[in-house]
Amino acid sequence: MKYPQINQDLFILNRKNFIKELKDNSLAIFQSQDEFPRSGDQNFVFKQNPDLFYLTGIDQEQTILLLYPDCPNPLYRQVLFLRQTNDYIKVWEGYKYTKEQAKATSGIESIFWLEDFDNILHSIVNYADNIYLNTNENDRYAHTVPYRDIRFIEQMRSKYPLHHYERSAPIMRGLRAVKSDVEVELTKKACGITRDAFERVLKFIKPGVKEYEIEAEIIHEFIRQGGTGHAYTPIIASGHNANILHYIDNNQECKAGDVILFDFGAEYANYNADMSRSVPVNGKFTQRQKDVYNAVLHVMKEATKLLVTGTVWNTYHEQVGEIMTEQLVNLGLLSTADVKNQNPAWPAYKKYFMHGTSHHLGIDVHDFAGRYTSFAAGNILTVEPGIYIPEEGLGIRLENNILITATGNIDLMADIPVEAAEIEDIMNG
Incomplete structure (x- = not known):
């Protein structure tokens, strides 16, 4: 990143304000933006999903935020999932968040690698009454490409068809308009x-x-x-x-x-x-x-x-x-x-x-x-x-x-x- 780390208090407050608007016993999930191909072997420069950034400060691809304030297991009330780096990625792509760096940036204590997401979600999702999912509801956007949020909604409805689904976007619309x-x-x-x-x-x-x-x-x-x-x-x-x-x-x-x-x-x-x-x-x-x-x-x-x-x-x-x-x-x-x-x-x-x-x-x-x-x-x-x-x-x-x-x-x-x-x-x- 070219900019100094933003104080995590901003993202802690943003999550607190979002959680206030959830129905009781609700779980919310936010996905990072897709990586879009630019040519045969290159992607466009990555641009983070604005809602995920607003709630976490994490500026990296393949990131998921899970919020479940009433989760019976306190470990999973706020969870951040990251792409795990390795020696190959270090050589070819360079910097990726460590768990400690992600914690310092977001203020979230429970940090896991992305490979743990499905198992952790499945262990708690059936205890939630409502699932909040996100899409791009900006008035100026016309949906033509099945981006990551859309694909994830289809996966969730297939796996958990009897849950009650809610939209996160109306909450974010109200929160993001008022700047801290x-x-x-x-x-x-x-x-x-x-x-x-x-x-x-x-x-x-x-x-x-x-x-x-x-x-x-x-x-x-x-x-x-x-x-x-x-x-x-x-x-x-x-x-x-x-x-x-x-x-x-x-x-x-x-x-x-x-x-x-x-x-x-x-x-x-x-x-x-x-x-x-x-x-x-x-x-x-x-x-x-x-x-x-x-x-x-x-x-x-x-x-x-x-x-x-x-x-x-x-x-x-x-x-x-x-x-x-x-x-x-x-x-x-x-x-x-x-x-x-x-x-x-x-x-x-x-x-x-x-x-x-x-x-x-x-x-x-x-x-x-x-x-x-x-x-x-x-x-x-x-x-x-x-x-x-x-x-x-x-x-x-x-x-x-x-x-x-x-x-x-x-x-x-x-x-x-x-x-x-x-x-x-x-x-x-």
Whole structure:
């Protein structure tokens, strides 16, 4: 791991909060993520199941967590199963957790090798009334691949068909949305690395540079500071490319007179930053570019003010839409007649701002949280308005990460340059 070990108190508390939500005499099982093939003899870099990491801090493949707080055998009330290392693995793959290291990381006392899982489970499962199993219930995920959780559910139902099965995901949805102080600090670290990468590229950009050269500067800074890498595939979209919302080719030349739309963030200790900025290739906005830029910045600032406890998703997005509509009229992109005659199901502003304004942020970039749950203290959300004008070859998006507290909100990216004049000063300094 590139990051220092996180204090086990975080994971002990997370398990305690999860266990509180279980029905009496229930057993819960969490699986690590699959290892996915990248080529004939290689896997993609492993990424831990976020729920398992949230409950254990274990960042390794082939790991299982078993929780059975009412187990008649105290040894099996919290159990962690690990892949056992050997001399071959040490030579070819290197570091794997020892039992002692796993105990120190997770705070779990009962550590066994993975080969013991079936026997231990079978010795206690018939004393449990309910079995909680996990799946990916993120609203943005469409299930097409029978991943490890799905396969495990089929195995359990085959072996133990008469047990009562419950879903762990609704519990995790509520818990993961509210960040602890430790999680906030890890997110701040990811934001700080992202800031340094952005300031690095501001001094690097000039006409003729390739988008992928900018991407290389970003990952250099991420890795140099101990980040795991990109929180998601970065967008380095110059000129017309900025109107492709998920443009990731990053293979074009950046030309004088164009604006580059960035959307990137660092991952640190499995926690993520998510930032968008738009900058002029030649270091100076045209007046039109600056007008559009300042309109987006105004919407971002006003939307941020709305992120307080009790805010409801739909109401929030409707309010942001009204703010954006006013700016688009001022820019001459919409007329008052367009607004008056708009279809309420697809308001006029959607022609130029077609995506949502915010999403939860955490162990997942689009973090697991309730779409119909009002915002609460401890939520971290993005604010990312944009205006996209294909006919002008211009797309502007700005995005910061906001922590909601009981007394207001805190911009975790307040120290990242965002004012147009500040961007120009750094690029020309």
